[in-house]
Amino acid sequence: MSQHTGIFRLSDVNEQTRVVRAKDLKRGPSPLGAHEAFLAAYARLSKLARLSQRPAVLVAAVDSSARVVEVVLVASGHSLIIGRHTGCGLRLPSDTISLRQLAVHVWSEDPDATPDLRLWDLNTEQPFLTEDGEPNAAVIAQGTLYAAVGEYSLLFVPTCGASAPSWPARAEEAWRQLPPRHFVDQRTPTRSRFQHSKRPLRPDGQEYHTRITRLGPLLMLGEDEQPEDAWASLRLEGEQKSEEHHISLARLEQGVLLGRYERCGITLADLDPISRVHLLLVRMGADILAIDTASTNGTWRGHTKIQTTPLGDTDSLTLGEVLQLRWRRLSRLALSKD
DSSP: OOTTTOEEESOOOOOOOOOOOGGGOOOOOOOOOHHHHHHHHHHHHHHHHHHOOSSEEEEEEEOTTSOEEEEEEEETTOEEEEESSTTSSEEOOSTTSOSSOEEEEEEOSSTTSOOEEEEEEOSOSOOEEETTSOEESEEEEESOEEEEETTEEEEEEEEOGGGSOOOOSSHHHHHHHSOOEEEEEEOSOOSSOOOOOOOOBOTTSOBSOEEEEEEOOOOOOOTTOOGGGEEEEEEEEETTEEEEEEEEHHHHHHOEEEESSTTSSEEOTTOTTSOSSOEEEEEETTEEEEEEOSOSSOEEETTEEESEEEOOSEEEEEETTTEEEEEEEOOOOOOOOO
16 A cells, blocks of 8 residues: 555556546446446455455446456545546546546544545536436445446445455345445535534444435635635745635535636646646545645645645645645634534
């Protein structure tokens, strides 16, 4: 496992990147359903699960022919970017996929507990489908999650590591043991802080079901942002740009993208060292996280290249070695864990 990324993989593919606009993506074959994809990936998933010593999420990508493209393990506290770009932690080599398609973050309030995961579409105009066939811009999953994008089926399977029970020998038996998935819709934006409910448990401590909460999309910074809503300021300074943005906590709860991509919340046009989708800022529990979205020239804290890092009350990062991001918390309102 890479200490830098928190990602362990069973295969590694690296091919030259080609740029395709999201609206020009081709339609490929239909992805497998959740059951078929789970059966196809089960042997690889169970093998990787045996290697996991700490809480993590196993992520498998299966194509429409039931071929397992890749399986990776994402440790708690780390993130994974999924897309066609060679810098992505999980690469889907198809023109049906954007360069940077999805972002995943894995976390757990208890270091020994099975982690939860949050999955975002990176404003690709190609929402991912969950097991019930619904399109989604973002979800939180407390348990196993299926997501289909392009011709690929993605499986996200949490594990608590060395203390996890042994996986069944047969894939079909393991499928039957999965708790039923229950979907909750929280897609309407709200000014109140994000509510993250506890998992319902039976008297024997087992879950009644997997809870999947639908969330709204990553937000644009609009003209309607009122001064009294400002929770933090974000100043961007470089030879070709100097600007400041005030961001509300409500927007941070859903997430704000920075990059040259025109639908990023903060657009950094005409800065070639900055990637089309470069950085995601989002509130996760008590932290505001900066997640590098597999940018070509990286995000740096001093001389250290970062992938996922919490921001302090006053903080500074460098994007693509050309743009200083200066973060300052304005409100003294405490962030509390949900």
